[in-house]
Amino acid sequence: MLQIAGLLLMMLGLYGLLTNRNVIKIILALNILEIGLNIFIISIGFVRGGEAPIFSSETTSNALVYVDPLPQALVLTAIVIGVGTTALGLAFAKQIYAKYHTFELDEMGEE
8 A cells, every 4th residue: 555655756757847837846746755655665665564673682582574674775875865866956947046036947048
């Protein structure tokens, strides 16, 4: 079920990315696509009834099913990269607005 939600968010973000001509809406659609992708990756790594693969001398767990921590680590990295991408996009949007006084891509003309 969570995988379907992730796919729906990715499709919604892709639709917004392809149909909008406003810079701010494009950045927002890119963020929605990224959130959907992160949810999808996390849902693939989820195992119902699984335990964290943390072993020590005090571990008494006899679990047969363990959760893969790699998708979680990849999503944490993707979140940091997404924040940087959003900040860069908003900085570009600010500069575009300062030069053209609009966020609409169709209204930007040559100066």
